[in-house]
Amino acid sequence: MITLILYSLLALSLIGLISAVILYFVSQKFKVIEDPKIDEITELLPAANCGGCGYAGCRNFAEAIVRQGNLDNIHCPVGGNSLVKLIAPILGIEAQESEPQVAVIRCNGSKENAPSKAIYDSVQTCSFAHALFAGENGCPNGCLGCGDCVVSCKFDAMYMDETTGLPVIITDNCVACGACVKACPRNIIELRNKGKKDRRIYVDCINKEKGAVALKNCTVTCIGCGKCVKVCPFDAITLINNLAYIDDEKCKLCRKCAPVCPTGAIIEIGFPPRKENVETASNEEKA
Amino acid sequence: MKTFTLGGIHPKGNKLSAQAPIEIFPIPEKVYIMVTQHLGAPSTVIVNKGDRVKVGTLVAKADAFICANVHSSVSGIVEKIDEINDASGYRKSTIIIKVENDEWEENIDRSTNLNRECKLNSKEIVQRIKDSGIVGLGGATFPTHVKYMVPEGKKADFLIINGVECEPYLTSDHAIMLEKAEEIMIGIEILMKALGSKKAMIGIEKNKPDAIKKMQEIASKYNKIEIYPLKVKYPQGAEKQLIKALTGREVPSGKLPIEVGCVVNNIGTALAVYEAVQKNKPLIERVVTVSGKSVKKPSNLRVRIGTPCQLLIDHAGGIPEDTGKIISGGPMMGKALRSPEMPVTKGTSGILLMTEKESKREASSMCIRCAKCVNACPMGLEPYLLQMYVESLRFEDAENHKIMDCIECGSCQYTCPANRELLDYIRVGKSKVGAMMRSRTRK
Numbered sequence: 001m002i003t004l005i006l007y008s009l010l011a012l013s014l015i016g017l018i019s020a021v022i023l024y025f026v027s028q029k030f031k032v033i034e035d036p037k038i039d040e041i042t043e044l045l046p047a048a049n050c051g052g053c054g055y056a057g058c059r060n061f062a063e064a065i066v067r068q069g070n071l072d073n074i075h076c077p078v079g080g081n082s083l084v085k086l087i088a089p090i091l092g093i094e095a096q097e098s099e100p101q102v103a104v105i106r107c108n109g110s111k112e113n114a115p116s117k118a119i120y121d122s123v124q125t126c127s128f129a130h131a132l133f134a135g136e137n138g139c140p141n142g143c144l145g146c147g148d149c150v151v152s153c154k155f156d157a158m159y160m161d162e163t164t165g166l167p168v169i170i171t172d173n174c175v176a177c178g179a180c181v182k183a184c185p186r187n188i189i190e191l192r193n194k195g196k197k198d199r200r201i202y203v204d205c206i207n208k209e210k211g212a213v214a215l216k217n218c219t220v221t222c223i224g225c226g227k228c229v230k231v232c233p234f235d236a237i238t239l240i241n242n243l244a245y246i247d248d249e250k251c252k253l254c255r256k257c258a259p260v261c262p263t264g265a266i267i268e269i270g271f272p273p274r275k276e277n278v279e280t281a282s283n284e285e286k287a
Numbered sequence: 288m289k290t291f292t293l294g295g296i297h298p299k300g301n302k303l304s305a306q307a308p309i310e311i312f313p314i315p316e317k318v319y320i321m322v323t324q325h326l327g328a329p330s331t332v333i334v335n336k337g338d339r340v341k342v343g344t345l346v347a348k349a350d351a352f353i354c355a356n357v358h359s360s361v362s363g364i365v366e367k368i369d370e371i372n373d374a375s376g377y378r379k380s381t382i383i384i385k386v387e388n389d390e391w392e393e394n395i396d397r398s399t400n401l402n403r404e405c406k407l408n409s410k411e412i413v414q415r416i417k418d419s420g421i422v423g424l425g426g427a428t429f430p431t432h433v434k435y436m437v438p439e440g441k442k443a444d445f446l447i448i449n450g451v452e453c454e455p456y457l458t459s460d461h462a463i464m465l466e467k468a469e470e471i472m473i474g475i476e477i478l479m480k481a482l483g484s485k486k487a488m489i490g491i492e493k494n495k496p497d498a499i500k501k502m503q504e505i506a507s508k509y510n511k512i513e514i515y516p517l518k519v520k521y522p523q524g525a526e527k528q529l530i531k532a533l534t535g536r537e538v539p540s541g542k543l544p545i546e547v548g549c550v551v552n553n554i555g556t557a558l559a560v561y562e563a564v565q566k567n568k569p570l571i572e573r574v575v576t577v578s579g580k581s582v583k584k585p586s587n588l589r590v591r592i593g594t595p596c597q598l599l600i601d602h603a604g605g606i607p608e609d610t611g612k613i614i615s616g617g618p619m620m621g622k623a624l625r626s627p628e629m630p631v632t633k634g635t636s637g638i639l640l641m642t643e644k645e646s647k648r649e650a651s652s653m654c655i656r657c658a659k660c661v662n663a664c665p666m667g668l669e670p671y672l673l674q675m676y677v678e679s680l681r682f683e684d685a686e687n688h689k690i691m692d693c694i695e696c697g698s699c700q701y702t703c704p705a706n707r708e709l710l711d712y713i714r715v716g717k718s719k720v721g722a723m724m725r726s727r728t729r730k
Contacts, residue, residue, distance in 0.1 A: 117625070117626075118376070118625050121647075121648050122648075122708060122711045123708050123711045123712060123715070125715065127715060127719075128711060128712075128714070128715040131714070131715070131718050132375060133374075133375040133376045133377070133625065134372070134375060134376025134377050134625070135376065138372075138376055138625070140376065140377050140378065209378070213370075213378075
C-alpha cells in the first residue's frame, strides 16, 4: 500500500518537474514584450468598455494610445479631461483640454405638440418602426418614441418620459459616448458642446420638410423661415433644406435667436429666466 | 389534387365578394398618380405643371433596368407634381391630374372585340410590355418585362399562371377569371410566344369551382394551356410554392424561378399583357376588391390607377363604425394604411376594412417551443430561432440560418399560440442582413 502511494507520488512529481522545465523554455521562446504603459493606462481607464472612443474596449484604447504616443484625435469621452491629465504624464506629453460634450435630443414632438394620428402596435423598436412607417404623429423625421436610445445607454443617462413620449437625457450622467447617436435610426440625437455653466442653445427639430407640410404634424417644428439666421450676430446659424442648425463652435450663447423663432423650435437650456426688457431689447435691435 | 409539400396554413377564406361582378368605377375628379408604383428604381417624371394629358399618355419614364413606365389614367390637366403621403406616411412624389372629359390616346383600341392574332415576335412583345408599364399585379409589382429577359443559357420550360388567390377576402383575380377568361388565354399565348416555352400551367385553388370550370372550358380550345385545380392552402400563391405545387421543382435558396425553368405571372398580369399587346392599352386601371366583415357591399371594382381609396370605400358603403384598420392588399401580407386618402396604385389588389376585434393584436408571451411556426413555414425555416437571433442582434447567425429566404407570408405569426411577433422581427432582420450583404459586395 505504502509503496503504491510512494510510486505515484514519485511519478507525479517527475511529470511535474519535466513539465516545469518545458514550460520554462517555451515561455522564454515565445515571450511577448509588452509596453508596461499599456497596463498602467488600462488601470486608469473607466473599464466601461462602452466603445465611445471608437475602439472595441478600454484595453484596445490603451494599446492605441501607446502605439500612437500622443493624444491627438483620440479621446475617452467617459474619462474626459480629468483622465487626460492622468494619462499625459505616462506618455510624457502635456495635457490639452478638450470641450466636454453631451448628447441632445433634437425633437420636441411630444404627445401634446404632435398628437398621434395612428396607432403602432408592433415590436417596440425604433429601427423597425422607422422602416415601416413615418411615425404615429406623421412626422417622417421625428422621434418614434420606442426607446432604442434608452436601451443603448450604458450609463443610466436616459429615460423615457411617459407624459411626452420622448426620451430625456440626464446631463450629469451623460458621458457623450455616442451609443444613442448610433442607435437612433433617424439621427435625431447629436453630441454638442456642454457649454459654459451647462448652458446650451440648439434647434430642437430635424424636420427637413417645407414649413406648411411640417406644421400639419407638429406645432414646434422648424419651418425654415430663416429669422434666426438673420438675427445671429456670429454667423453661427445655417439654413439647409428648410432646417436651421446652430453651430456650437461658433455660437456665443447670446440668446438672440430663440425669441424670434415663430414656432419655438429653438431651445435654451440652463439659462436664468429671461427678463421682460431683454426680449424688448432684442426686438428693438431687430427693428 | 396537387399542392406544395412544406408547411402552410389554412386561414378562413372569407371571400365575401366572390359573387360580385366587376363594376366599372366612375372616373374621379382628381387622380393622384404615384411616380414609383413598382419594385425597383424610381421612374422620372416627364410632364410639367399645366400640361394636358390624355388617357394613356406617358407621364413618368423608366430609365433603369428594374423600373416601369407610368401612364396617365385619365385625361385632363396636370395640376401639380407634389409629394403626398403613401401607405407608410412617408412622402412620395406624385402627379396630381385634374380630370376633364375622357379622351384616350388615338392608338388605343377601345373596342371589346377579341383580337386573337398576334403578329409581333418575341422581342417586340417584351418591348410592348415594357412600354406599357406592366408590373406584377398580384401585389409585389415587380416589372414584368424583366422576367421575360431570360438570361443566356437558361430556358423557360413552363409558363406558370397564378390564379390561386390564396389571400383571404381578395377576389379580384377570381372575378377576372369569370369575366375575361378568353382574354386571359390570349394573353397567356402571347406570353408563351415571348418566352418560347411549350406549356403553360394555370393553378387555381379549388375554393373557386366556378372559375375552374369556366377556365377549363375555354382552355380546352388551346392545346398548350392546362388548368390545375389545387388544394386550398396558404401561401400557395407565392411564386416558389406554386412552382413546387405544379411542377414538383424546387427553386434553390437565393435563386429566381428561371433557375428551374419556370416563369410565374399573375392572372391579372396576363390580362394586362393581352390589353397592352393586342389593344395597345397601357396599365391604367386594375380590379380592386373592397371587402371586410362589416362592409355593407363587398365589391370588385375596375378602378383607374390614382383614384383615392376613400371613394372606393364610400362606394362599398362607407367606413363602418367598428373599423380598426384599413389594409391595402390581403389580410396576411397587406399593409395597414395611415389614411384612406391614399390613391390606388398598380399593386393595390384589395382594400380591406378590418373590424376592431379582428385587427387587435393579443399580448405576446414567451416562446413555449411548440415548433408550430417551424411546421407552418413554407420555406422550411425556423422562425422562432430567427426571431431570437434578430432580437439579440445576432445578424450573422440569422444570415447563416437563411433569413433572406423568408417570403414574409406571415404563416409563423398566424400559427403562434404565444402571439409572438415573429414576422415583425424577421422583417427587421431581413433589412439589416440585406444591408450587411450589400455593404459586403461593395467592398
